[in-house]
Amino acid sequence: MAETKGNRPTYATDFITTDIEKVTFFGNVHIDNMMTTLLAMGNELWVQRKRQHILEALLAEKGVKPEAIEKYVATPAQEQAWAKERDVLVARLWSHHDKNTGEYNFASDWNGK
Amino acid sequence: MSKVFSRRSIMNAIGGTAAAAGFFRPGTAVAKLKKDIEPRGSNGTLERLPTLDLDSYDDFSTATRIWINGDLTRASEQRAAEILKSHGVKPTDKVSFEDTVRWVADDPIIALRSASWQRLQWHMWQELRREFHGNFDAYMSELEAADASGPGVLELNPGIEPEYTKHEIHMQPGGYTGDPFAGHLYHYGTNNFYNGTNHQDQRHTALAGAVPVPADGKVRRILDMGCSCGQQVTALKQRFPDAEVWGIDIGAPMVRYAHMRAVDLGIDVNFRHALAEQTGFPDGHFDMVTSYILHHEVTAAASLQIVKEAHRILRPGGVFYPVDIYPSPTNRSDHGTAIRHVRDWMTHRWNHERWWNDYLTTDYIGEIARVGFTLQDAAREGVGYPMVAPGGPRNPLGIKPV
Numbered sequence: 001m002a003e004t005k006g007n008r009p010t011y012a013t014d015f016i017t018t019d020i021e022k023v024t025f026f027g028n029v030h031i032d033n034m035m036t037t038l039l040a041m042g043n044e045l046w047v048q049r050k051r052q053h054i055l056e057a058l059l060a061e062k063g064v065k066p067e068a069i070e071k072y073v074a075t076p077a078q079e080q081a082w083a084k085e086r087d088v089l090v091a092r093l094w095s096h097h098d099k100n101t102g103e104y105n106f107a108s109d110w111n112g113k
Numbered sequence: 114m115s116k117v118f119s120r121r122s123i124m125n126a127i128g129g130t131a132a133a134a135g136f137f138r139p140g141t142a143v144a145k146l147k148k149d150i151e152p153r154g155s156n157g158t159l160e161r162l163p164t165l166d167l168d169s170y171d172d173f174s175t176a177t178r179i180w181i182n183g184d185l186t187r188a189s190e191q192r193a194a195e196i197l198k199s200h201g202v203k204p205t206d207k208v209s210f211e212d213t214v215r216w217v218a219d220d221p222i223i224a225l226r227s228a229s230w231q232r233l234q235w236h237m238w239q240e241l242r243r244e245f246h247g248n249f250d251a252y253m254s255e256l257e258a259a260d261a262s263g264p265g266v267l268e269l270n271p272g273i274e275p276e277y278t279k280h281e282i283h284m285q286p287g288g289y290t291g292d293p294f295a296g297h298l299y300h301y302g303t304n305n306f307y308n309g310t311n312h313q314d315q316r317h318t319a320l321a322g323a324v325p326v327p328a329d330g331k332v333r334r335i336l337d338m339g340c341s342c343g344q345q346v347t348a349l350k351q352r353f354p355d356a357e358v359w360g361i362d363i364g365a366p367m368v369r370y371a372h373m374r375a376v377d378l379g380i381d382v383n384f385r386h387a388l389a390e391q392t393g394f395p396d397g398h399f400d401m402v403t404s405y406i407l408h409h410e411v412t413a414a415a416s417l418q419i420v421k422e423a424h425r426i427l428r429p430g431g432v433f434y435p436v437d438i439y440p441s442p443t444n445r446s447d448h449g450t451a452i453r454h455v456r457d458w459m460t461h462r463w464n465h466e467r468w469w470n471d472y473l474t475t476d477y478i479g480e481i482a483r484v485g486f487t488l489q490d491a492a493r494e495g496v497g498y499p500m501v502a503p504g505g506p507r508n509p510l511g512i513k514p515v
Contacts, residue, residue: 005293008253011365011386013274015291018281018465021235025228026221032228039232042177047169054165106227107219110211110458 023109024102033096040093148258149377150251157313158378162301167244171301174237175309181229182308189226193217193455204452213454223455227463234284234464241301242286245294252294259373264381267372269365273388277412278363280467289341289364296370300342314344320405320436321348325510327400327430332356334399336426338389338419338435339363339407343371347380349403356400361387390418397428404435409442409472416471420480424513433486433511435477443476478509486511 004010025032056066074082153161153168162168194204196217202208217223245252260267274290281288285302289295304312311317326332332353337346340360350358360382362368368384375382387393389407402423408416423433439445447453461469482488489510 005249005253008257009271010253010293011269011271011369012287012293012295013279013290013365015279015281015288016276018284020231020284020463020465023231025224025231035228036232036235039177039229039236043170043173043236046173047166050169050172051165106224110214110218110462 019104022103023106024104025106027102027105027107029102032102036096037093044089044092148251148255150248150255159304159312160377163244167240170237170240171305174233174305177229177233178305179308181226181233185226185229189223190452190455192220192222193452196220197451202451205447205450207449208451208454210454210458213451214458217455227459230459231284231463237302237305238284238286238298241298242292242294245297249293252297256293256369256373259376260369262376264379265372265375266383266385267368268383268385268387269368270386271365273386274363275388277415277468278388280465282410282465282467284465289362289367293366294370295364295366296342296368296373299367300344300370300374303341311344314348317344317348317405318351320403321345321352323508324349324352324401324403324434325432327432327512329430331430332400335359335401335403336361336392336394336399338392338402338404338423339410340371340384341367343368343375343382343384345403345405346371346382346384347375347378349401350380350382358382359385359394361385361389361392363388388415390415390422392422392426394426396425397431398426400428400431402427402431402433404437406437408435408437408475408477409466410468411471412468413471413475416475416477417480420477420511421484423511424484424486427513429513429515431513433481433513434508436508437472442473443479448473481509481511486513 026035056069059069150163151160152163153165155161162171190204197204197206197213200212200216279288279290281291283302283306285295285298286292287295289299292298307316333356335349335353335356335358337349337358337360340346340362341364343360346358346360350356360368360371361384362371363386365386368386372384375384385393389404389411404419408419411419419435420433423435427433445453457469457473460466466472478488489512
C-alpha cells in the first residue's frame with residue numbers, strides 16, 4: 001500500500017529488504033566492520049581534502065598565505081562547534097561496530113538464492 | 114480493487130484544474146519548478162548534489178568503484194582462474210554453477226571484491242539517503258510542487274505494485290517502490306554506477322539516437338517502458354520534438370522524480386505509474402516502444418508479458434527496441450562456463466539483481482518473434498558481451514508487420 005507521512009502521500013510502498021546486510025564476507029563480522037570503517041575513513045579524508053583544496057585556492061586568491069592557516073587560534077565557540085562535528089564523524093566511523101551477527105556466511109551462503 | 118488517482122484527480126482534489134495549470138496542452142510555455150532545491154546550481158542537465166561534502170562522497174565512491182571494477186575484479190578473476198585450475202577446470206569449461214561457487218567462495222580476494230562492492234554501495238546509498246530524508250519536508254515539498262506543474266502529464270496509480278517489484282535491487286534502500294525519494298537515489302546512485310560518464314545523460318542520448326524509425330517515417334507517439342528517472346524519455350523527446358513521449362515505471366517515486374526533472378528541464382514529456390506488462394494504453398497506440406535495462410529486473414513471466422504488451426500497443430509498422438545487458442542473454446557463447454558463473458553469482462547475489470537468473474534463462478528476444486514481430490537480432494548469431502550496448506545492430510529490434 002502507498003504510504004503517507006503526516007497527511008502527505010509519499011506514494012512509497014512496503015518493500016522486501018535484502019539480506020545482504022546479514023552476510024559476513026571474511027568469516028568474522030568484526031573484520032567486515034573494520035573494512036567499513038576504512039572505507040568511511042577514506043571517504044572522509046577525500047571530502048576534507050577536496051574542501052581544503054577549494055578553501056586554500058580561494059584564500060590564495062585573496063592573499064591569505066599558508067602560514068596564516070598554520071598559526072590560526074580557534075575561538076571557544078569554534079572549538080565547540082567543531083567538536084560537535086567531530087563527534088558526528090566518530091559515530092559515522094564506529095557506530096556500525098555493534099553489528100554482531102553473521103547470520104549468513106560468504107563461503108557457504110549459496111543455497112539456490 | 115486498487116484506488117486509482119490520476120493527474121486530473123489530484124488536481125481536482127486540491128481545488129485546481131488541469132487546464133488552469135496548463136498541464137494538458139502540449140507546447141505550452143515552460144513553468145519554472147516552483148520550489149526548486151538547487152543550492153549549488155546545475156552542471157548542464159544535472160543538478161549538482163546539494164552539498165560539497167556529498168558531492169565529494171560521490172566523487173570518492175565513483176573512483177573506488179572504478180578501482181573495484183578494474184584492478185580488484187581482475188585480481189578476483191585471476192584468483193578464480195587459479196582455483197578452477199586446481200580443480201582441473203578452465204574458466205571457459207562448462208561446469209555446474211553450484212560447484213563453481215563452492216570452489217571460489219572462500220577465497221579472500223574474491224570475498225574482498227564482493228565485500229568492497231557491497232560496502233561501497235551501502236555507503237553511497239546511506240549518504241544520499243541522509244541528505245534527502247534529513248531534509249524530508251523540503252524535498253517532499255519540491256516533489257509536490259512539481260506534481261502540480263507542467264508541461265507534461267503525471268499519472269499516479271497507488272497500489273498497483275506486485276510483490277516482485279518490491280525488492281531492493283542494487284541494495285537500493287526501499288527499492289524502486291518503497292522509498293519516497295527512490296528517484297533521487299536512483300539518479301545520483303546510477304551516476305556512480307556509470308563511473309561518472311553519464312552526468313549529462315550521454316548514454317541515454319546515444320540510445321535514443323540509435324532507435325530505428327518505422328519504415329513510413331511516422332513517429333507521433335513513443336513509450337519508454339521502465340523509464341526509472343526519465344533520462345531516456347527526455348532524450349527521446351529531444352530527438353523527436355513533435356512526438357508525444359511517455360515514460361512508465363512501477364516506482365511511483367521514480368516517475369514523480371522523472372516528472373519533476375522534466376519540468377525543471379522544460380521538456381514536455383509525460384509519465385505514468387504503471388507496469389510495463391500492463392501499460393493501460395490502447396491497442397495500436399504507439400509508433401515506437403523502447404526500454405533500457407528493464408528485462409533483467411523483472412521475472413521471467415513479466416519479461417515475456419512485456420513483449421506481448423509492446424506488440425499490443427504498437428501500431429502496424431511500429432518498432433519495439435528493448436536494450437539490456439547482453440543483447441541475447443540466453444544465446445551467449447559463454448553460457449554455462451565457470452567464469453560466467455562467477456560473474457553471474459556476483460551480479461545476482463552481491464549486487465542483489467534479484468531476477469538475474471530469470472533473465473539469463475528467459476528467451477524474451479525469441480518471444481519478440483513468437484508474438485508476431487519481425488525480429489532483427491544480429492546478436493543472436495554473435496557473441497554476448499558484458500556491457501549495455503550503446504545502440505547499433507546488435508540490439509534486438511521488433512517490427513510489427515503492416
